[in-house]
Amino acid sequence: MIGGSTGWAELAGLAQAHLLLSGCAVILAVLAGVPLAIAAAHGRRMRGPLLAVVGLMQTIPGLALLALFYPLLLVLGRASGLAIPALGFLPALLALCVYALLPILRNGVAAIDAIDPALREAADGVGMTRRQKLWLVELPLGAPVILAGIRTAAVWTIGTATLATTIGQPSLGDLIFSGLQTEDWQRVLIGCFAAAALALLVDAILAIVESGLKAGSRPRLAAGLAVLLLAVAAAFAPLPRGEAARTGSVIVIGAKNFSEQYILAEAIEQRLRASGYRTARRDNLGSAIAYRALAAGDIAVYVDYSGTLWSNVLGRTDTPPADVMLRRLGRDLAARDGVRLLGALGFENAYTFAMKRGRAQALGIATLDDLARAAPRLRLASDLEFLSRPEWRAVQARYHPVFADQRSYSPTFMYRALADGSADVISAFSSDGRIAAMDLVTIADPRAALPHYDAVLLLSRRAAADAGLVAALRPLVGAIDIDRMRTANWMVDRDVAKRSPAQAARWLLDGKVAGAR
Amino acid sequence: MISFDHVGKHYAGRRVLDDVSLTIERGSFVALVGASGAGKTTLLKTINRLVEIDTGAIAIEGRDIAAQPVAELRRRIGYVFQGIGLFPHMSVAENVALVPRLQGMPREERAARVAELLDLVALPADLAARHPAQLSGGQAQRVGFARALAARPAIMLMDEPFGALDPVTRDELGAAYRALHDVMGLTSLIVTHDMAEALLLADRVIVIGEGRILADQPPRALIHGAGDPRIEAMIAVARRSAARLDALAAGR
The missing domain is CATH 3.40.190.120 (Osmoprotection protein (prox); domain 2)
Incomplete structure (x- = not known):
C-alpha cells in the first residue's frame, strides 16, 4: 500500500495504461499532424481553414470531447456494420489525438515558415525537387520547433488522459475520480502526482532529444531517443496482473461516478467471483453512456435507477407509481435493446x-x-x-x-x-x-413532481442469457433496503474511519445475502 | 549560347520584363546593371527558371528551357546570390557536395571533388569540416561559389554575389572569380547595381531600365558615350569617385 486504498500494483497498472494511451495518441497526432502541417505551410489556401478547425476542436472541453466520441463511434459502428468499440481505448485515443493535433500543427507550420528565404532560394537554385527540399532542408531545419510542439502536445495529452476514465478507459484519472467521489484525498493526490510526474518525465526526455537536435549532437540525440524507446517499452511491457488477467471471457461490470455505484459494482463483482466468474470494471461512466454501453454489450451488468431510465432512455415525462414504472421499464427495455431488468434492489435513490x-x-x-x-x-x-x-x-x-x-x-x-x-x-x-x-x-413532494428512482439491476442481452450469472445476481434483488444503503454509502463518504467501496460492499453482502463471503 | 526571344514577365499587372530579345555568346562575361526594380534580377532568374516567364522563349544551346525538367536544368547552371544561402545544418563539405549528391555521385568521388573545389576558390582544406556559422562573410561566399561550381556547370548566374561583403573582400573575390571564368571557359552573368564593378569585371554590360534593355555594349564603348542620360549619370558617379580619389592622392 502506498497510502489509503491505493496499492503499488494498482498504481503501476494505471500508470502503464495511462502511458500507453497518451503515447499512442501523441504518435497518432504526430503521424497526422506533421504531414498536415507541411501541407498547410506550403498551401496557403488550406492553412487558414485547417488551423481554424483544429483550433476550434481544441476549445471543446476535454471531458465533452471524450464523451462526444462515444455516440459518434456508436453511429459509425452501426452504419458500417463493423464491431467498432465505442467505449474505452478507441474513443479516448481519438479524442486525445484531436487534442494533441493543435500544438503539433501550429509549431509545424511555424517551423517551416521560419526557414530563411535565402535557404529556400538556395535549395531551388541548386536544383532540389520539392521532396528533396522537404527532406534535406525544411524538416532538418524545422525539427527543433516541430519537436517543441510535440513536447507541448505530450504534456497536454498526459494531463488530459486522466479524463479518459469517464468513458471507461483505465488511466491515472481512475484514482482522481474515484478519490473525489469517496473523498479519499490521498487517492486524489496520488493520481495527480503520478500524472504530473509522468508528464514531467516525458517532457524531460523530449527535452534531451530536442537539445540534441538543436546542437546537432548525435550522442545526446541517441541518448534521448533510447530513453524514449525505453518508456514506450514500459508502456507495452506485461505487468503481473493476477486475477485481472485478460484471457477468456470476462464479465464487465459498469459503474457511474459515485460511491453508491462503486459499492454496488463491488457487490456484484464479489457475487460473480464467488460463483467463479472473471470480472473487469468500467467505472465512472457518464449517466447516458452507461446505459448505451450496456445496450451495445460493452458492459454486461450495472445498476441504474428507474426514474433515470424512464425519462432519459424512454423519454417519458409522466410519473406513474413505482410498480407500474418498473413493469413498463422491464417490458420496453427488453423489447427495444434486449436489456434485461433483473429486479429492484430494494431501495430508492431519488x-x-x-x-x-x-x-x-x-x-x-x-x-x-x-x-x-x-x-x-x-x-x-x-x-x-x-x-x-x-x-x-x-x-x-x-x-x-x-x-x-x-x-x-x-x-x-x-x-x-x-x-x-x-x-x-x-x-x-x-x-x-x-x-x-x-x-x-x-422536503416532501406532495404534487409528485419527482419520479421514483428504484435501484435496478440491468443485464445486457448476453449476460441475461447466462443462467449462472443470473443465478449469482438474483439474490441481490430486494436485498438492500434504504438504511443499509445509506450506511454503506456513509462508510465510504465519511472522513473518519473511512472504508473502501470493497469493504462497504462486503458489509452490505454479509449476512444479508446467502452464500456471500 | 543563351538566347532570349521576345521575353515578357508581369508581376501583379506591372511589366517587369518588356519584350526582351538578347543573345549571350558562350564564354562571355555579362554584367546586368540597373536601378533597383529595373528588372535585372528578374531577367537573370528566368534563365534557371527561378522566375517563370509569361511570354516569349529562352533557349540554351538551342534547347527551349521550358521543355526541360526544372531540377535538372538548375543543377547544370551555377547560381550564386547575395544571401549566400549555405545550409546551416550541413558542413562546408556537405554544402559544396550537394549538387553532385543530388546527381547521385558516389561518396568517395564527392570527397575528392570537395577538396578540389575548396582549392579552386582558395580556401584551406581543413575548412571542409566546419559549419557555415563558423565562417567569415568572404569565406562563406567562396563556399557559395564552390557549391555553384561543383557540378561543372557551363553557365554561372550571380545575383549581387558580392553585395554583402566588405570592399576589400569584394574586390579580391571579384578578381578571383574573373580568373576562374577565364580558366574554366564559363559563361557568366552577374547582376549588380554598381556600375564600376560591372565596367571593371565584365566583357559586356547590359543596362536595364523598366524591363527593357537601355544599352548593351562593351565597357569601353559604354564609358565613352552611352547616349542615355540615365546611364551617363551612373557612369559619372563611378568616374567622379575615381577622379576624387586620384585628386586626393595627388594632394590637390
Whole structure:
C-alpha cells in the first residue's frame, strides 16, 4: 500500500495504461499532424481553414470531447456494420489525438515558415525537387520547433488522459475520480502526482532529444531517443496482473461516478467471483453512456435507477407509481435493446431536496410548496446535471420556485456548500449517507413532481442469457433496503474511519445475502 | 549560347520584363546593371527558371528551357546570390557536395571533388569540416561559389554575389572569380547595381531600365558615350569617385 486504498500494483497498472494511451495518441497526432502541417505551410489556401478547425476542436472541453466520441463511434459502428468499440481505448485515443493535433500543427507550420528565404532560394537554385527540399532542408531545419510542439502536445495529452476514465478507459484519472467521489484525498493526490510526474518525465526526455537536435549532437540525440524507446517499452511491457488477467471471457461490470455505484459494482463483482466468474470494471461512466454501453454489450451488468431510465432512455415525462414504472421499464427495455431488468434492489435513490434540520424548522419548510414560497430568500446548490434534467423542469412546472441563487457543484462540494452555509437547499439523493449523518431533512413532494428512482439491476442481452450469472445476481434483488444503503454509502463518504467501496460492499453482502463471503 | 526571344514577365499587372530579345555568346562575361526594380534580377532568374516567364522563349544551346525538367536544368547552371544561402545544418563539405549528391555521385568521388573545389576558390582544406556559422562573410561566399561550381556547370548566374561583403573582400573575390571564368571557359552573368564593378569585371554590360534593355555594349564603348542620360549619370558617379580619389592622392 502506498497510502489509503491505493496499492503499488494498482498504481503501476494505471500508470502503464495511462502511458500507453497518451503515447499512442501523441504518435497518432504526430503521424497526422506533421504531414498536415507541411501541407498547410506550403498551401496557403488550406492553412487558414485547417488551423481554424483544429483550433476550434481544441476549445471543446476535454471531458465533452471524450464523451462526444462515444455516440459518434456508436453511429459509425452501426452504419458500417463493423464491431467498432465505442467505449474505452478507441474513443479516448481519438479524442486525445484531436487534442494533441493543435500544438503539433501550429509549431509545424511555424517551423517551416521560419526557414530563411535565402535557404529556400538556395535549395531551388541548386536544383532540389520539392521532396528533396522537404527532406534535406525544411524538416532538418524545422525539427527543433516541430519537436517543441510535440513536447507541448505530450504534456497536454498526459494531463488530459486522466479524463479518459469517464468513458471507461483505465488511466491515472481512475484514482482522481474515484478519490473525489469517496473523498479519499490521498487517492486524489496520488493520481495527480503520478500524472504530473509522468508528464514531467516525458517532457524531460523530449527535452534531451530536442537539445540534441538543436546542437546537432548525435550522442545526446541517441541518448534521448533510447530513453524514449525505453518508456514506450514500459508502456507495452506485461505487468503481473493476477486475477485481472485478460484471457477468456470476462464479465464487465459498469459503474457511474459515485460511491453508491462503486459499492454496488463491488457487490456484484464479489457475487460473480464467488460463483467463479472473471470480472473487469468500467467505472465512472457518464449517466447516458452507461446505459448505451450496456445496450451495445460493452458492459454486461450495472445498476441504474428507474426514474433515470424512464425519462432519459424512454423519454417519458409522466410519473406513474413505482410498480407500474418498473413493469413498463422491464417490458420496453427488453423489447427495444434486449436489456434485461433483473429486479429492484430494494431501495430508492431519488432526487429530493434537502436542508439542515434547524433551518427548515425555523423557516417552516416541510414540503416543496413551502420551499417555493421561501425560495426568493434561499440559495440552491445542485449537482452538475440536476438543473438541466427533466426532474428540475417538473419541479419548476408544479411548484414554481425562484431561488435567489443557483449553483452547480460536484456532489462532494455540494454538501460542503450546505455545511458551510454557502447554500441553504441542495438537490440530494435519498440514499445518500450524508443525509442522516449531517442531520438533514428531505422536503416532501406532495404534487409528485419527482419520479421514483428504484435501484435496478440491468443485464445486457448476453449476460441475461447466462443462467449462472443470473443465478449469482438474483439474490441481490430486494436485498438492500434504504438504511443499509445509506450506511454503506456513509462508510465510504465519511472522513473518519473511512472504508473502501470493497469493504462497504462486503458489509452490505454479509449476512444479508446467502452464500456471500 | 543563351538566347532570349521576345521575353515578357508581369508581376501583379506591372511589366517587369518588356519584350526582351538578347543573345549571350558562350564564354562571355555579362554584367546586368540597373536601378533597383529595373528588372535585372528578374531577367537573370528566368534563365534557371527561378522566375517563370509569361511570354516569349529562352533557349540554351538551342534547347527551349521550358521543355526541360526544372531540377535538372538548375543543377547544370551555377547560381550564386547575395544571401549566400549555405545550409546551416550541413558542413562546408556537405554544402559544396550537394549538387553532385543530388546527381547521385558516389561518396568517395564527392570527397575528392570537395577538396578540389575548396582549392579552386582558395580556401584551406581543413575548412571542409566546419559549419557555415563558423565562417567569415568572404569565406562563406567562396563556399557559395564552390557549391555553384561543383557540378561543372557551363553557365554561372550571380545575383549581387558580392553585395554583402566588405570592399576589400569584394574586390579580391571579384578578381578571383574573373580568373576562374577565364580558366574554366564559363559563361557568366552577374547582376549588380554598381556600375564600376560591372565596367571593371565584365566583357559586356547590359543596362536595364523598366524591363527593357537601355544599352548593351562593351565597357569601353559604354564609358565613352552611352547616349542615355540615365546611364551617363551612373557612369559619372563611378568616374567622379575615381577622379576624387586620384585628386586626393595627388594632394590637390
